[in-house]
Amino acid sequence: MPPGVAYPAVLSQQPPWRALLGIVLALAGYTVVTALVSSAVVGAGYLAQQPGVPLGDYRAAAVRYQNPVGFLAQSLSIAAVIAVCWALMRWLHGLPLGWxxxxxxGLRWRYLGWCLLAAAVVVYGIVAATAVVGPQPLxxxxxxxxxxxxxxVVLVTPxxxxxxxxxxxxxxxQTMGSFFPTPWVGVILSSLLFAALHGSQNLPLFVNRLAFGLLAATLVLATGGLEAGIAAHIINNVGAYTLAGFTASIADLRAVRSLGWSDAMLDVAGFALFAVVAVLLARRLRLPVTTPATPTGSGGRR
Incomplete structure (x- = not known):
């Protein structure tokens, strides 16, 4: 990898057809792998539990998260997408997943740890404050x-x-960065796709998810890696699922299709505050935002 290359341009050294093919394969792989893994987990759960209901009814309940197997199936199916990314980087681009x-x-573990701590303080602090002063107590x-x-939640959600x-x-x-001279086109398109793939949702909820995607992608540009976005995503999802488990159910959370503007903007404000902290941490740690002058291994530790 040449030195001085920004994160979105890592794959720009390769022929554009590879990036285009990679986008198609990534989206197809996401669809196929999530469906296969989810079906396999639900099927295994049905055989193990012997619930005494038709498989179709059991599967329908699992899709709605009305049993823990459905939640496990969905979580594992999305987690398996890491394998899709690894396969595309390895076999299509000839690069390790570390890029x-x-x-x-490679993951900069020290920075990831600090980002997890910062995200927990910001996100959970806002949730706690809202629970105390909000109009409806938990x-x-x-x-x-x-x-x-x-x-x-503990083992698979991260x-x-x-x-x-x-x-x-x-x-x-990175693949979209191969086609456009500015990384912001990829930032916007990938964020729109991220929000849209969450399914049916009202406008405030869509804007909430779009804003998260835009902020996470902006953090990639500002820090040169995925650590801050991963930390925010983990803390948000772990907190949401845990709170739902204690106050309602995962099925209720899964069924949410709408959000009020005030709640949506409060979430966005929390993510934005974390983004500022994450950038300051990256600067404090002097993290590089371009590829190094000297080749390094794929398992960075900083």
Whole structure:
């Protein structure tokens, strides 16, 4: 990899047809892999539990997250997208997955740890403040099977969150960066796709997800890697699923299709505040935002 290359331009040294083919294969792989893994997990759960209902009814309940197996199936299916990104980088581009992690290449674990801490303080602080001063107090009503749900949240949700960052802010941002002289086209297109693939939603909820995608992608440009976006995504999802498990259910959270403008803007403000902190941390740690002058391994530790 030549020195001085910004993160969105990592794949720009290769023929454009590879990037175009990669985008098609990434989206197809996302669709196929998530469907296959989800079906396999639900099928295995049905065989293991022997629930005494038709498979179709069991599968429908799983899709709505009405049992922990459905939540596990969905989480694992998205987590498996990391394998899609690895395969495309390895076999189509001839590069290790580390070049999607950062320009070092590889995950900068120290920075990731600090970003996780900062995201937890900002996001959970806002949630706690809202619970205290909000018009409706939280009602603690743990859902059935809470232990199983929390195990999925702790063990799988971080991988699921990271996989979305590797696909949207990583691979798609880099492949789109091969076609346009400015990285902002890739930032906008990948963020629109990220928000749209969340399914049916009202305008405030779509704007909320779009804003998260735009902020996460901007952090990639500002820090030279995915660590800040991964941290924000993990903290947001772990917190949302955990809170839903204790106060309602994962199924209720899965069924949400609308959000008020005030709640949407509060979330965006929290993400924006974290983004500022993440950039300041990156500067404090003196993280490079372009590829190094001397080739390094694929497992950066900074």
């Amino acid at each position: 999607l992690s950062s320009v070092r290449p 009602v603690w009503r743990p859902q059935p099977g809470l232990v199983a749900v929390l195990l999925v 991988l699921q969150s990271a996989a979305e960052e590797y696909l949207f802010r990583g691979y798609l941002l």
